[in-house]
Amino acid sequence: MSQVATSYLQTLEKSLYDLVSETSTNLPTDVRRAIKKAKEAENAGTRAAMSLDTIANNIVMAEDNVSPICQDTGLPTFKVKTPVGVNQLEIKAVIKNAIVQATKDAKLRPNAVDSLSGSNSGDNLGDGLPVIKFEQWEKDYIEVKLILKGGGCENKNIQYSLPCELEGLGRAGRDLDGIRKCILHSVWQAQGQGCSAGFIGVGIGGDRSSGYDLAKEQLFRHVDDVNPNEDLAKLEEYIVEKSNTFGVGTMGFGGEATLLGCKIGVMHRLPASFFVSVAYNCWAYRRMAIDINAQTGEIMNWHYTEGERISFRDEEKAENTSDNKVVELKAPITEEQIRELKVGDVVKISGRMYTGRDAIHHHLMSHDAPVDLNGQIIYHCGPVMAKDEEGNWTVKAAGPTTSIREEPYQGDIMKKFGIRAVMGKGGMGPKTLAALKEHGGVYLNAIGGAAQYYADCIKSVDGVDLMEFGIPEAMWHLTVQDFTAVVTMDSHGNSLHADVEKSSLEKLSQYAERVF
Numbered sequence: 001m002s003q004v005a006t007s008y009l010q011t012l013e014k015s016l017y018d019l020v021s022e023t024s025t026n027l028p029t030d031v032r033r034a035i036k037k038a039k040e041a042e043n044a045g046t047r048a049a050m051s052l053d054t055i056a057n058n059i060v061m062a063e064d065n066v067s068p069i070c071q072d073t074g075l076p077t078f079k080v081k082t083p084v085g086v087n088q089l090e091i092k093a094v095i096k097n098a099i100v101q102a103t104k105d106a107k108l109r110p111n112a113v114d115s116l117s118g119s120n121s122g123d124n125l126g127d128g129l130p131v132i133k134f135e136q137w138e139k140d141y142i143e144v145k146l147i148l149k150g151g152g153c154e155n156k157n158i159q160y161s162l163p164c165e166l167e168g169l170g171r172a173g174r175d176l177d178g179i180r181k182c183i184l185h186s187v188w189q190a191q192g193q194g195c196s197a198g199f200i201g202v203g204i205g206g207d208r209s210s211g212y213d214l215a216k217e218q219l220f221r222h223v224d225d226v227n228p229n230e231d232l233a234k235l236e237e238y239i240v241e242k243s244n245t246f247g248v249g250t251m252g253f254g255g256e257a258t259l260l261g262c263k264i265g266v267m268h269r270l271p272a273s274f275f276v277s278v279a280y281n282c283w284a285y286r287r288m289a290i291d292i293n294a295q296t297g298e299i300m301n302w303h304y305t306e307g308e309r310i311s312f313r314d315e316e317k318a319e320n321t322s323d324n325k326v327v328e329l330k331a332p333i334t335e336e337q338i339r340e341l342k343v344g345d346v347v348k349i350s351g352r353m354y355t356g357r358d359a360i361h362h363h364l365m366s367h368d369a370p371v372d373l374n375g376q377i378i379y380h381c382g383p384v385m386a387k388d389e390e391g392n393w394t395v396k397a398a399g400p401t402t403s404i405r406e407e408p409y410q411g412d413i414m415k416k417f418g419i420r421a422v423m424g425k426g427g428m429g430p431k432t433l434a435a436l437k438e439h440g441g442v443y444l445n446a447i448g449g450a451a452q453y454y455a456d457c458i459k460s461v462d463g464v465d466l467m468e469f470g471i472p473e474a475m476w477h478l479t480v481q482d483f484t485a486v487v488t489m490d491s492h493g494n495s496l497h498a499d500v501e502k503s504s505l506e507k508l509s510q511y512a513e514r515v516f
């Protein structure tokens with residue numbers, strides 16, 4: 001290969017690496033402004049305001065540490081536009097190199113799991129991954145867009161086939177008003193599980209796959225742009241306004257800010273099909289784009305940099321003016337200590353906790369635990385880890401994962417091993433609530449996406465078990481200090497999540513009448 005070609009590819013690889021690193025660690029300008037607006041909307045002293053404070057703090061830490069904003073660095077999806085004549089195969093190869101390097105440098109969590117064997121490839125490459133879509137265009141430079149959309153919010157995507165019946169809203173027909181109902185419902189059903197306050201991209205029409213593609217394409221629009229289609233512009237505005245009356249709030253804690261942006265696209269459909277596809281994105285809305293010189297491989301321009309940039313550095317901290325109790329917890333915890341905790345209490349954990357998520361919960365149903373879990377705390381978390389020069393593990397990012405996936409196992413596992421507290425985000429269901437009451441346990445809600453904030457509370461990694469499940473799924477033994485979370489389900493049958501779901505359904509039902 002000639003020197004010119006080599007240096008083009010090397011420069012291109014560096015440019016793509018920078019895109020990946022920047023997307024994972026530095027939240028775009030338009031998203032920062034939306035989060036700032038949410039902060040201003042919340043009342044001081046509420047759980048939602050405190051969570052947004054932590055989120056803002058986390059954004060600063062991620063930028064300063066050049067470390068992932070959230071530990072789930074998503075499924076890297078690239079959209080590339082090239083001038084006629086540019087070699088797309090080379091770009092694909094270079095993207096893969098950049099992804100592998102970014103994973104080694106802990107800018108990305110190894111997130112590519114073999115769907116049949118469950119084994120993690122370790123480098124974010126795998127069948128069909130990363131997702132790369134090419135298009136040609138008439139311009140003379142290359143444009144690369146990247147979105148890192150995590151699994152928790154991806155799980156809250158939803159596709160409606162009209163006509164349909166919707167909880168709280170009744171019949172949704174094949175017209176603009178039916179579309180309106182589907183979109184409102186999509187926001188409501190996400191509750192706090194996709195790390196609200198979120199953003200949605202909506203695709204009207206197409207088939208099942210092109211409809212979702214269209215929805216995801218909307219996530220590349222700027223938060224503050226205006227839809228050129230007047231009807232859709234009105235609908236976008238309406239959805240944001242009404243969704244923010246649901247009272248779901250940040251993390252589903254209740255509050256004013258539930259949805260920070262809604263972007264709707266439309267395409268033709270088949271006569272028999274009428275899909276409304278909704279792609280839900282968490283507050284950690286990581287998407288970025290660059291223009292690249294097609295001769296040199298250098299970055300010419302970064303997108304999403306327009307307008308005022310909020311640094312979140314000099315923000316005033318919201319005072320805890322609520323009458324929530326702050327309780328210090330240290331494992332092993334007794335049943336009496338747990339029974340004293342009530343929904344709304346804030347806990348500060350110091351000492352030992354163990355991570356355990358999907359693979360561990362499945363494993364523990366039919367195996368012994370590798371450590372004594374009696375009185376212990378299980379943290380639903382799949383961290384980003386790195387080895388330092390001495391070969392010791394260090395935590396690079398460690399926020400909670402969505403707990404509801406463990407609902408089939410959690411109660412049984414708590415009882416089997418004597419676990420007293422489980423911590424994650426988004427809450428759990430009736431089976432776990434009943435087990436907490438019977439056995440004497442609590443559910444603690446940490447702030448989703450605050451991966452830098454929590455990594456900072458982890459003082460040491462003291463061991464790891466079941467590493468065969470891969471880094472995110474292994475059981476890490478952690479020593480923490482002042483690790484803060486909120487009791488959202490207690491041992492007396494109370495669940496903040498059940499309450500918020502019920503009250504927000506009442507709010508949703510107010511919008512059953514025709515509007516469009």
Ligand SMILES: O=C(O)C[C@H](O)C(=O)O
Nearest residue numbers: 072150151152382401402
């Ligand atoms: O996989 C994770 O760490 C988190 C996930 O994105 C989630 O929201 O549950």
Ligand code: SF4
Nearest residue numbers: 070150152195282449
């Ligand atoms: S943990 Fe929350 S912020 Fe992170 S990817 Fe999942 S939904 Fe997004």
